[in-house]
Amino acid sequence: MARLVLHHKQPSFSLLPASSLSDFHATRFTSTSFQYKRKVWQPKGGLRVTALSSKKILIMGGTRFIGLFLSRLLVKEGHEVTLFTRGKAPITQQLPGETDTDYADFSSKILHLKGDRKDYDFVKTSLSARGFDVVYDINGREAEEVEPILDALPKLEQYIYCSSAGVYLKSDLLPHFETDAVDPKSRHKGKLETESLLESRDVNYTSIRPVYIYGPLNYNPVEEWFFHRLKAGRPIPIPNSGIQITQLGHVKDLATAFIKVLGNEKASKQVFNISGDKYVTFAGLAKACAKAAGFPEPEIIHYNPKEFDFGKKKAFPFRDQHFFASVDKAKSVLGWKPEFDLVGGLADSYNLDFGRGTFRKEADFFTDDMILGKSLVLT
Amino acid sequence: MATLHSSSCLLFTSPTSTHHPPPSLSPTSRLSLYSASTSTSASSHSFSLSISPSFLTRPKSSRRLSLSSFKVKAIAADKKKVLIVNTNSGGHAVIGFYFAKELLGSGHEVTIMTVGEESSDKMKKPPFNRFSEIVGAGGKTVWGDPTEIGKVLEGVTFDVVLDNNGKDLDAVRPVADWAKSSGVKQFLFISSAGIYKSTEEPPHVEGDVVKADAGHVGVEKYISEIFSSWASFRPQYMTGSGNNKDCEEWFFDRIVRGRPVPIPGSGMQLTNISHVRDLSSMLTLAVENSSAASGNIFNCVSDRAVTLDGMAKLCAKAAGLPVEIVHYDPKAVGVDAKKAFPFRNMHFYAEPRAAKDILGWQPSTNLPEDLKERYEEYVKIGRDKKPMKFEVDDKILESLKVPVAV
Numbered sequence: 082m083a084r085l086v087l088h089h090k091q092p093s094f095s096l097l098p099a100s101s102l103s104d105f106h107a108t109r110f111t112s113t114s115f116q117y118k119r120k121v122w123q124p125k126g127g128l129r130v131t132a133l134s135s136k137k138i139l140i141m142g143g144t145r146f147i148g149l150f151l152s153r154l155l156v157k158e159g160h161e162v163t164l165f166t167r168g169k170a171p172i173t174q175q176l177p178g179e180t181d182t183d184y185a186d187f188s189s190k191i192l193h194l195k196g197d198r199k200d201y202d203f204v205k206t207s208l209s210a211r212g213f214d215v216v217y218d219i220n221g222r223e224a225e226e227v228e229p230i231l232d233a234l235p236k237l238e239q240y241i242y243c244s245s246a247g248v249y250l251k252s253d254l255l256p257h258f259e260t261d262a263v264d265p266k267s268r269h270k271g272k273l274e275t276e277s278l279l280e281s282r283d284v285n286y287t288s289i290r291p292v293y294i295y296g297p298l299n300y301n302p303v304e305e306w307f308f309h310r311l312k313a314g315r316p317i318p319i320p321n322s323g324i325q326i327t328q329l330g331h332v333k334d335l336a337t338a339f340i341k342v343l344g345n346e347k348a349s350k351q352v353f354n355i356s357g358d359k360y361v362t363f364a365g366l367a368k369a370c371a372k373a374a375g376f377p378e379p380e381i382i383h384y385n386p387k388e389f390d391f392g393k394k395k396a397f398p399f400r401d402q403h404f405f406a407s408v409d410k411a412k413s414v415l416g417w418k419p420e421f422d423l424v425g426g427l428a429d430s431y432n433l434d435f436g437r438g439t440f441r442k443e444a445d446f447f448t449d450d451m452i453l454g455k456s457l458v459l460t
Numbered sequence: 461m462a463t464l465h466s467s468s469c470l471l472f473t474s475p476t477s478t479h480h481p482p483p484s485l486s487p488t489s490r491l492s493l494y495s496a497s498t499s500t501s502a503s504s505h506s507f508s509l510s511i512s513p514s515f516l517t518r519p520k521s522s523r524r525l526s527l528s529s530f531k532v533k534a535i536a537a538d539k540k541k542v543l544i545v546n547t548n549s550g551g552h553a554v555i556g557f558y559f560a561k562e563l564l565g566s567g568h569e570v571t572i573m574t575v576g577e578e579s580s581d582k583m584k585k586p587p588f589n590r591f592s593e594i595v596g597a598g599g600k601t602v603w604g605d606p607t608e609i610g611k612v613l614e615g616v617t618f619d620v621v622l623d624n625n626g627k628d629l630d631a632v633r634p635v636a637d638w639a640k641s642s643g644v645k646q647f648l649f650i651s652s653a654g655i656y657k658s659t660e661e662p663p664h665v666e667g668d669v670v671k672a673d674a675g676h677v678g679v680e681k682y683i684s685e686i687f688s689s690w691a692s693f694r695p696q697y698m699t700g701s702g703n704n705k706d707c708e709e710w711f712f713d714r715i716v717r718g719r720p721v722p723i724p725g726s727g728m729q730l731t732n733i734s735h736v737r738d739l740s741s742m743l744t745l746a747v748e749n750s751s752a753a754s755g756n757i758f759n760c761v762s763d764r765a766v767t768l769d770g771m772a773k774l775c776a777k778a779a780g781l782p783v784e785i786v787h788y789d790p791k792a793v794g795v796d797a798k799k800a801f802p803f804r805n806m807h808f809y810a811e812p813r814a815a816k817d818i819l820g821w822q823p824s825t826n827l828p829e830d831l832k833e834r835y836e837e838y839v840k841i842g843r844d845k846k847p848m849k850f851e852v853d854d855k856i857l858e859s860l861k862v863p864v865a866v
Contacts, residue, residue, distance in 0.1 A: 253770020254827065255730065258763075322726040324807060326662060362807070365660025403728065403767070409816065423661060 139213040142220030144170045150336035163192040177433040201229040208233035224274040240286040244272040246406045257406040259352045287348040292356040296332030297433035306398045307370035308435040309444040316380035318452045323364035328405035330356030331421035341415045354406035373427030396448035543618040544572045547625040553704035556624045557587035558740035564597040571600040578603040587702035607634045624650040628675025646689040651676040653694040653810040664810035666757045691753045693760035700736035710802045711775035716844040720784040722856045727769035730809040734762035735825040745819045759810040762825035778831035793859040
């Protein structure tokens with residue numbers, strides 16, 4: 082089995098040069114606020130992690146967004162990676178900016194196990210037949226989906242679960258910490274129940290709770306929603322005050338976090354919030370998208386959502402509340418830190434995706450026009 | 461009673477503490493490294509890179525530390541002589557009070573010099589009217605003018621000075637210069653998180669851009685130039701017994717009288733309201749881990765922010781009473797936002813990342829619980845029965861009855 086001996090590098094803590102000590106603006110605290118540079122993230126050269134013996138890894142899902150980046154990192158580290166999918170989407174796709182050689186190398190190594198994870202009998206037999214050391218569950222929603230996996234792999238070393246910060250109970254005291262109260266009635270209660278199951282089954286699990294994920298090939302129209310409007314030269318309609326605070330985390334930083342917890346004792350039975358180092362207001366995000374993509378600062382229109390009936394359509398991509406989580410635990414326990422700042426990360430997404438003419442959802446300005454229509458009537 | 465945060469007690473679980481620590485390492489500094497690492501679930505090696513090189517080359521005579529003693533006193537193997545130059549009014553006044561008591565509890569020598577005169581009316585208010593607690597704990601209290609500090613403290617030397625008074629270089633320079641000339645090793649300054657430039661990407665973290673013309677910025681620059689061991693602390697709002705300025709009281713005044721609570725804007729603005737004991741514990745850690753603290757800026761706040769609406773609700777909950785929140789636009793009503801409401805009408809939100817990372821500090825502020833205690837005191841002193849006028853409130857409420865033209 083291939084194994085890589087890699088240079089141990091701690092990307093997260095670096096001493097500032099001694100000369101910075103005399104500059105009172107600089108502190109010895111390595112804040113990422115100093116690193117507002119555009120980062121080019123390359124799985125080949127840019128990321129070095131501690132050598133780990135090669136593992137047989139199963140990814141539930143893995144053919145879009147997080148899985149695309151995570152699977153590449155794992156393969157680069159020399160692990161044997163299998164994707165469990167129904168085969169509806171292509172097993173591999175070349176990433177924007179990925180060289181043909183790298184893509185060919187990756188494609189030749191990645192394995193596919195075709196099946197429906199809801200077919201619990203199949204899951205159990207196929208997994209136990211192959212045996213895996215580690216499972217990354219990227220697309221699990223309900224606790225019962227996890228049971229056959231655990232049953233099939235009694236010697237499983239680690240179950241790494243992609244949960245969600247959506248499990249936190251809404252609060253006036255923020256940010257959310259991993260120890261905060263969770264909401265058993267939330268839309269994400271399946272994730273919560275999965276975490277509880279993992280805890281109760283006494284398996285070595287790690288649960289990652291991202292907030293809003295962004296980056297190239299995002300299938301959730303987060304940044305794309307803003308880019309469509311900016312490109313069309315339209316105002317950005319924002320509900321209420323626009324000072325609601327949210328948080329975006331770059332998919333590549335999330336993938337790095339998933340790697341950091343692999344085989345990591347400190348991650349055993351732990352939950353980690355993973356997202357960007359700083360938060361952002363709704364209005365601030367609109368401006369950051371414009372800045373990242375090279376558009377002029379947008380006109381922002383505020384509206385009261387209660388005055389409209391949008392039906393089933395979503396008028397704004399974020400929940401209309403403060404929603405952000407502290408990533409202090411991941412930083413201090415795992416030595417992980419986000420490499421992308423907001424504008425840099427949005428630029429990465431724009432340059433590799435929307436800016437090249439690709440996006441997942443067509444522009445739909447139906448709700449915008451409702452809002453703008455009403456505003457026109459008033460003035 | 462303010463005590464050092466428990467993470468410091470974990471010093472004694474380090475195996476190196478049973479014997480003489482390696483002579484090349486300062487015991488307090490080295491052990492603080494491990495205390496940082498054992499707080500919550502931090503990993504020890506993740507902190508090793510953030511400690512300044514100077515700490516490794518400063519030899520100290522090794523000391524024997526008792527493994528069995530978990531008392532806070534034993535940690536401070538280095539007893540310091542600390543001078544606090546304290547403001548005589550305002551939101552920061554209470555910081556010096558708590559800090560003095562915590563240092564004394566840890567076995568340090570403390571002198572607190574309050575600006576002005578002992579006989580002034582200002583001294584009849586908290587925390588000054590409780591200074592007997594400082595004296596009773598072994599501390600010294602003096603009064604005077606910072607520009608004459610050399611005369612006020614003639615012949616006395618200190619290891620550490622905290623300036624909790626000046627907002628600009630004019631006010632602090634005399635103290636800093638005197639400290640430098642009299643051999644003070646560590647200079648600490650209470651600055652303000654208000655100097656951060658407003659941002660749409662909160663929170664304010666150490667290193668973020670500050671307003672260049674802010675007085676505190678000039679002070680930070682100056683002390684960084686003349687002291688090799690310095691640190692600046694940027695607080696926000698505080699709650700705690702002995703406070704010289706109203707905080708939660710503003711909400712209690714209205715809630716307990718069944719009056720609506722007028723909050724400017726959306727009420728979603730986030731702010732930090734920390735219990736002053738957290739500020740005190742951070743300062744104490746900086747004194748006891750001076751080399752780790754040196755050269756750093758620390759946001760002196762708890763790690764949770766609260767919305768303005770949330771604060772009103774928490775105060776009501778602490779009082780066991782209902783609350784009616786009313787939002788308004790200060791400009792539209794024609795009131796001075798600063799007089800109408802005790803907090804800034806904007807996001808004002810900093811996080812204490814440097815203190816957690818570098819000092820291994822952890823906050824203990826628990827607003828829901830702390831406010832209960834505050835409410836008990838509020839009632840105990842009879843403030844709930846005190847006759848009060850709410851002229852500005854009335855103006856706001858009156859104007860809101862007028863329909864707003866679309």
